[in-house]
Amino acid sequence: xxxxxxxxxxxxxxxxxxxxxxxxxxxxxxxxxxxxxxxxxxxxxxxxxxxxxxxxxxxxxxxxxxxxxxxxxxxxxxxxxxxxxxxxxxxxxxxxxxxxxxxxxxxxxxxxxxxxxxxxxxxxxxxxxxxxxxxxxxxxxxxxxxxxxxxxxxxxxxxxxxxxxxxxxxxxxxxxxxxxxxxxxxxxxxxxxxxxxxxxxxxxxxxxxxxxxxxxxxxxxxxxxxxxxxxxxxxxxxxxxxxxxxxxxxxxxxxxxxxxxxxxxxxxxxxxxxxxxxxxxxxxxxxxxxxxxx
Amino acid sequence: xxxxxxxxxxxxxxxxxxxxxxxxxxxxxxxxxxxxxxxxxxxxxxxxxxxxxxxxxxxxxxxxxxxxxxxxxxxxxxxxxxxxxxxxxxxxxxxxxxxxxxxxxxxxxxxxxxxxxxxxxxxxxxxxxxxxxxxxxxxxxxxxxxxxxxxxxxxxxxxxxxxxxxxxxxxxxxxxxxxxxxxxxxxxxxxxxxxxxxxxxxxxxxxxxxxxxxxxxxxxxxxxxxxxxxxxxxxxxxxxxxxxxxxxxxxxxxxxxxxxxxxxxxxxxxxxxxxxxxxxxxxxxxxxxxxxxxxxxxxxxxxxxxxxxxxxxxxxx
Amino acid sequence: xxxxxxxxxxxxxxxxxxxxxxxxxxxxxxxxxxxxxxxxxxxxxxxxxxxxxxxxxxxxxxxxxxxxxxxxxxxxxxxxxxxxxxxxxxxxxxxxxxxxxxxxxxxxxxxxxxxxxxxxxxxxxxxxxxxxxxxxxxxxxxxxxxxxxxxxxxxxxxxxxxxxxxxxxxxxxxxxxxxxxxxxxxxxxxxxxxxxxxxxxxxxxxxxxxxxxxxxxxxxxxxxxxxxxxxxxxxxxxxxxxxxxxxxxxxxxxxxxxxxxxxxxxxxxxxxxxxxxxxxxxxxxxxxxxxxxxxxxxxxxxxxxxxxxxxxxxxxxxxxxxxxxxxxxxxxxxxxxxxxxxxxxxxxxxxxxx
Numbered sequence: 008x009x010x011x012x013x014x015x016x017x018x019x020x021x022x023x024x025x026x027x028x029x030x031x032x033x034x035x036x037x038x039x040x041x042x043x044x045x046x047x048x049x050x051x052x053x054x055x056x057x058x059x060x061x062x063x064x065x066x067x068x069x070x071x072x073x074x075x076x077x078x079x080x081x082x083x084x085x086x087x088x089x090x091x092x093x094x095x096x097x098x099x100x101x102x103x104x105x106x107x108x109x110x111x112x113x114x115x116x117x118x119x120x121x122x123x124x125x126x127x128x129x130x131x132x133x134x135x136x137x138x139x140x141x142x143x144x145x146x147x148x149x150x151x152x153x154x155x156x157x158x159x160x161x162x163x164x165x166x167x168x169x170x171x172x173x174x175x176x177x178x179x180x181x182x183x184x185x186x187x188x189x190x191x192x193x194x195x196x197x198x199x200x201x202x203x204x205x206x207x208x209x210x211x212x213x214x215x216x217x218x219x220x221x222x223x224x225x226x227x228x229x230x231x232x233x234x235x236x237x238x239x240x241x242x243x244x245x246x247x248x249x250x251x252x253x254x255x256x257x258x259x260x261x262x263x264x265x266x267x268x269x270x271x272x273x274x275x276x277x278x279x280x281x282x283x284x285x286x287x288x289x290x291x292x293x294x295x296x297x298x299x300x301x
Numbered sequence: 302x303x304x305x306x307x308x309x310x311x312x313x314x315x316x317x318x319x320x321x322x323x324x325x326x327x328x329x330x331x332x333x334x335x336x337x338x339x340x341x342x343x344x345x346x347x348x349x350x351x352x353x354x355x356x357x358x359x360x361x362x363x364x365x366x367x368x369x370x371x372x373x374x375x376x377x378x379x380x381x382x383x384x385x386x387x388x389x390x391x392x393x394x395x396x397x398x399x400x401x402x403x404x405x406x407x408x409x410x411x412x413x414x415x416x417x418x419x420x421x422x423x424x425x426x427x428x429x430x431x432x433x434x435x436x437x438x439x440x441x442x443x444x445x446x447x448x449x450x451x452x453x454x455x456x457x458x459x460x461x462x463x464x465x466x467x468x469x470x471x472x473x474x475x476x477x478x479x480x481x482x483x484x485x486x487x488x489x490x491x492x493x494x495x496x497x498x499x500x501x502x503x504x505x506x507x508x509x510x511x512x513x514x515x516x517x518x519x520x521x522x523x524x525x526x527x528x529x530x531x532x533x534x535x536x537x538x539x540x541x542x543x544x545x546x547x548x549x550x551x552x553x554x555x556x557x558x559x560x561x562x563x564x565x566x567x568x569x570x571x572x573x574x575x576x577x578x579x580x581x582x583x584x585x586x587x588x589x590x591x592x593x594x595x596x597x598x599x600x601x602x603x604x605x606x607x608x609x610x611x612x613x614x615x616x617x618x
Numbered sequence: 619x620x621x622x623x624x625x626x627x628x629x630x631x632x633x634x635x636x637x638x639x640x641x642x643x644x645x646x647x648x649x650x651x652x653x654x655x656x657x658x659x660x661x662x663x664x665x666x667x668x669x670x671x672x673x674x675x676x677x678x679x680x681x682x683x684x685x686x687x688x689x690x691x692x693x694x695x696x697x698x699x700x701x702x703x704x705x706x707x708x709x710x711x712x713x714x715x716x717x718x719x720x721x722x723x724x725x726x727x728x729x730x731x732x733x734x735x736x737x738x739x740x741x742x743x744x745x746x747x748x749x750x751x752x753x754x755x756x757x758x759x760x761x762x763x764x765x766x767x768x769x770x771x772x773x774x775x776x777x778x779x780x781x782x783x784x785x786x787x788x789x790x791x792x793x794x795x796x797x798x799x800x801x802x803x804x805x806x807x808x809x810x811x812x813x814x815x816x817x818x819x820x821x822x823x824x825x826x827x828x829x830x831x832x833x834x835x836x837x838x839x840x841x842x843x844x845x846x847x848x849x850x851x852x853x854x855x856x857x858x859x860x861x862x863x864x865x866x867x868x869x870x871x872x873x874x875x876x877x878x879x880x881x882x883x884x885x886x887x888x889x890x891x892x893x894x895x896x897x898x899x900x901x902x903x904x905x906x907x908x909x910x911x912x913x914x915x916x917x918x919x920x921x922x923x924x925x926x927x928x929x930x931x932x933x934x935x936x937x938x939x940x941x942x943x944x945x946x947x948x949x950x951x952x953x954x955x956x957x958x959x960x961x962x963x964x965x966x967x968x969x970x971x972x
Contacts, residue, residue: 025445194360195400199414199463200387209413213404345812346783452900482668483839487883487896509812512885516894539887553814554887555842561866565846567821569814571766573782 031293038289041282048098048279055099059092063249081271084257093249094272100244101251101276104165105230109223111169112230116176123177124184131181138177146171150233154242161244168233172226179222183215217294224287228280235276251276307470307503308334308357313366315349315356324577326352328527329366331604336470339497339504341518341535343511343550347574349527350507354473357505358390359383371470388418391464395476397456401448401463407434408444411462418467433462437492454485458492465496473505478513490517511554515539523547526577526585529604533611543613546586584616592617630801630833631680632656636693636703638672638679638857648904649675649688650857651912654931657801660831662824664848666838666880670901672857673837677803679703681720682710698800716746719794721787723806728790729778735762735789736774742796754796761792766822784815788822795826802827804836808843820847841884845869853877856902856912859931863950873934873952873961875917881965911955919956929953934961 033039051058060078061067067087075082081090123134150167157163187193192214196206231251237243238252254272315327327349334340344350355361357368359375368375370390378386391414394400401410408430415426431441437458448456457477464472474493478486490513496502506517514521515535522532523544531544542548553569572589575581581588587597596616604614638650650672657663667673678684680695680702695702697718702710714720722728730738739758743749749757762770765788778786787807794802807823808816824847827834838844844851845868852862853874861874872878882895899916910925911917917924934950934957954960 191394191396191399192402194355195392195394195402197360198358198387198392199417199467200384201413201417202384205417210402214402345814454900482901483841483880484668484883484897485900487885487894491894491896510885511813512887515887515890516885535890539890550813551887553817555813555817555840555846556886556888557842557845557881557884558869561869564865565817567817567824567847569817569821571818573784573815574812 028293032289035285035289035292037285038292041285041289044278044282045286048102048282051095051098052102055095059089059095061089061092063088063093063096065089090254090271093254094275097249097251097254097272098275100161100248101231101234104161104168104234104250105227108165108169108172108230108234109227111165112172112226113176113219113223115169115173116178117180119173120177120180121184124181124188134177135181138174138181141171142174142178144171144174147233147236150237151242154237159242159244164234164237164242164244167237168230172230175226176219176222179218180215183218184211187211187214217291220294221287221291224283224290228283231276231280231283306333307336307338307371308332308505309367309369310353310357311367311369313353313356313363313368315352315361315363319578322578325527325580326577327356327363330524330529332522332529332532334471334503334505336503337497337501338520339506339518341514341521342505342507342524343509343514343521344524345509345550345574347526347577348524349577350509350524351475352527353524354392354475354505354507358387358392358473360392385418388414388467389469390471390473391467391469393457393460393464393472393474393477396480397453397460398448401456401459403448405447406444407439407446407448407451407459410448410459411444411466414463414467420467429466430462433466434459436496437462437465438488452485453481454488457481457485457489461489461492461496465500465502468500469502471503471505473507475507476509477506478508478510486513493517511539511550523550526574526580528585528614529612530586530615531613532604533608533613537608537611541608541611543607543611543618544586544615545590545592545617547613549589584614586615626658628659629656630659630698631835632694632696633676633680634694634696636676636679636695637691638675638684639689639691641687641689645905648857648907650679651904651907652692653854653857653859655852655859655862657833657835659800659833660828662827662834662836662847662849664836664838664844664851665854666841666844666851667854668839668901670856670903671854673854674805675857676854677805677835677837681714681718681803682707683714712746715742715794715799716748716797717800719797719799719802721790721794721802721804721807723809728793729786731778733777734774735776735778735781738778739789739792739796742793746797748797757796758792761795762789764822764826765789765792766818767792782815784811784819787811787815787819791819791823791826795830795832798830798832800832802832802834804834806837806839809838809840816843823847841880853880856904856908858908858912858928859951859953860913861950861952861954862931863934863952867950871950871961872964873950873957874954875919875956875960876913878960878965879916911953919954919960921956923955927955929955932957 065088067083070079070083070087073079073083079089079091081094083089119134119138123131149171153167153170154163157166192210193206196210234250235252235255238250239256243250243253251272255269255276310330310332313327313330314325316323316325330353332340342350342353352361356363359368363376366376373386375383375386405413411430411433412426415421415429420426430444434441434443439455439458443451443455448459451459478489481489493504494517497504504517506514508514518535520533521535521538522529523546524530525546531538531542531547538547539551542551549570555565558564570589570591575588583599584597584602587593590597594616602614602616604612607613607618633656634654636650636653640647640649653672653676665673675688679688679690690703693703697713702713736755736758739761740754743754743757744751759770759774762773767773767785767788778789781789804823808819811819820843836848845865848865850862850864851868853860853876855876860876872881879895879897883897885894886892897916902912904912908928910927911929914920914924931951931953933948934952
């Protein structure tokens with residue numbers, strides 16, 4: 008066998024410059040703005056009852072139908088209830104529903120998606136036919152039927168929204184697992200003698216978590232939307248409990264002169280949805296190693 | 302040939318279920334590999350050469366047969382013991398970009414085998430990684446890079462560093478060149494040969510490219526439709542092929558002609574490899590073989606020794 | 619720069635001074651840097667180069683198929699009296715697929731997975747109003763048969779996924795040849811195929827081109843393919859033409875150090891002990907137009923002048939022995955300051971210099 012002198016020259020030392028994860032996130036102004044807004048919303052969710060100057064159910068007929076003032080920052084409605092306080096309580100209610108429903112949908116979807124993707128065969132077949140059925144199902148009407156059957160209230164609202172949303176998670180996670188399972192990367196992990204647990208946590212999970220997180224942000228936006236729509240058409244919580252949807256519905260029924268009653272909660276709601284999407288985009292940028300390269 | 306070979310594969314068969322039918326990817330393969338040797342495995346797509354490589358490393362579990370590596374039969378080894386055994390046998394993949402972890406830096410990718418097998422402290426591991434990177438023609442500063450930041454040739458060097466960091470005895474190279482440019486292929490082949498010479502590695506070099514197999518190997522096995530049709534020392538096989546398929550493969554290689562008058566006539570035996578789901582009767586090559594006789598359709602020729610050390614599966618060899 | 623190449627009357631495509639720049643997020647990349655070449659009717663021109671040499675980009679830009687971030691910044695491409703680089707897309711579309719057929723390396727880029735094979739071969743004929751439906755069907759069947767597809771009547775109704783890689787490549791060639799083009803552009807047509815199938819497909823292609831007196835430009839990275847099927851070979855590196863010459867000159871009298879390096883790194887099944895010489899380093903990605911010779915940093919012959927001045931593409935003098943044969947003196951063009959020394963050494967040049 009002829010062997011040849013190696014002609015490789017000494018390799019110059021190179022500097023690979025890196026951006027930190029935070030710097031990558033910060034690169035998009037929109038994501039930062041979204042994060043700031045979501046922080047405010049999270050604070051309102053956590054401390055809303057303590058921040059609210061009035062109880063949302065307190066009626067003050069002396070100050071009915073007033074515009075924004077120091078005493079009533081967002082004004083009052085025809086019963087003299089403080090809109091600012093109602094919004095704080097509404098955020099809390101809607102966010103809890105969105106977060107819990109997303110968590111439920113994620114858990115159900117992850118279990119089904121993982122089982123289908125890892126096991127394959129008939130398990131995959133049965134689970135995915137069911138998932139496809141749920142995915143194609145008109146979820147909104149299904150939620151309405153559930154609410155009528157189970158009665159209104161937070162638990163049934165969570166169930167009604169979450170139960171129609173898990174199918175998306177299941178399909179996503181199954182697809183991600185499938186692309187990894189028979190791929191070179193997993194085989195490469197086995198080839199060096201790594202355990203299945205090591206491969207799952209260091210090879211598979213980090214490479215699919217990005218897509219899951221981003222999808223979760225979008226799903227949460229979708230959940231809030233569904234909750235609002237259901238409340239808007241009268242399937243929301245009963246007073247005195249308020250949610251975004253009931254607030255928007257309330258605003259919509261008032262006289263034209265008091266349109267801020269509708270505009271303020273609606274704007275907050277839309278800003279929150281947009282922030283979720285913007286933060287989702289920022290996370291995508293942050294989590295991709297390609298983003299780390301200067 | 303060493304008296305006790307490093308690797309002995311005996312009657313290895315591997316099939317898959319495809320739409321309810323059995324697809325035999327490898328049928329009764331036999332081979333031996335001595336220390337410091339390179340066995341080239343050559344064949345067209347669908348010949349089962351990659352499956353054979355994966356069965357040898359037990360990345361796939363064969364249906365039957367034995368893979369005796371350094372005294373142990375890998376097929377019967379328990380999962381735990383197998384994982385420890387993997388220190389001595391590694392793989393270089395065809396496409397480094399898909400076999401390296403994109404979330405890890407180059408340094409972490411090369412260090413990973415050390416971490417998995419708990420080989421020393423972080424500092425010791427890092428020193429080994431940096432030395433290894435320099436050994437394969439990269440600089441230690443490449444440790445900070447992500448695989449996608451490197452060129453194809455550099456990625457393959459990282460793949461080789463990862464495979465060799467545990468000082469294995471056997472490395473299965475599965476089409477390690479096919480994703481690379483010609484000039485880079487030459488660099489990688491030179492590197493693989495230097496490493497083999499310095500560390501006494503044994504290679505199984507899988508490729509569809511006869512020229513690179515001829516350059517890298519001491520012995521060569523030719524596969525067709527999951528069967529080993531010929532096996533011999535490299536010069537015997539290339540200069541005196543006994544199986545019609547090997548001859549046909551060699552004739553279809555487009556060499557650089559010596560003169561304009563000596564250009565290849567572009568003649569080859571017609572037809573394509575039949576579907577492995579519908580294997581021909583008798584000799585699986587008889588459908589394309591210009592010398593096929595009645596018995597070729599009826600009985601399957603065994604791999605037999607037609608000259609010392611030269612094995613061919615052909616009635617007419 | 620090579621514009622003096624005597625234009626024969628049967629020149630079909632004449633590309634002059636082509637420059638292509640890609641806009642990347644981290645700045646421009648100079649992909650093609652003043653490439654000039656031509657192809658005559660009935661001639662098979664091979665463009666040989668490694669990835670990133672600009673060989674595919676040159677052809678894509680002529681066809682108006684560059685992506686959004688690629689831009690032709692200079693040059694002309696005369697095809698039968700029209701400059702393709704200045705034609706409106708609408709007009710170009712009547713030429714692409716009708717007068718210029720294209721075969722890609724990746725069959726997935728060239729065939730529609732949802733259409734039956736027959737319909738895909740008929741489509742360009744119907745689209746360009748080349749002939750009526752009944753005739754298109756007849757022609758499609760004949761083309762499939764000509765491409766060596768067994769049982770074309772049955773295959774006519776197959777979907778691409780039902781065929782092997784070699785068969786799909788034949789179908790794609792049939793699509794490219796459907797409207798009897800004057801020029802066929804084939805981008806690595808056999809790279810993804812097994813060696814035996816590669817030879818079959820090349821044979822079918824060569825016969826089909828000869829039968830039609832069709833000009834063919836084939837892009838390849840395989841020096842073996844180029845040397846065995848082409849009439850003329852053009853070697854590209856860093857978006858520049860390094861050498862262009864008829865096949866006998868290419869095989870017997872290579873004159874550019876890069877061509878020699880490619881030959882040296884080509885493995886030969888017959889000469890397995892031949893020392894394998896690898897070219898150090900990798901092909902450059904040009905962030906600015908090349909100043910000197912782009913190969914200089916990897917070249918064993920490089921002198922100061924090579925790093926300073928871009929070598930023009932110049933005719934190579936005929937060997938002394940052939941001087942009286944009356945052979946045209948502009949058969950062999952090479953862009954190298956030191957071509958005379960290189961051609962004198964031949965293949966020894968690369969090995970001896972190390």
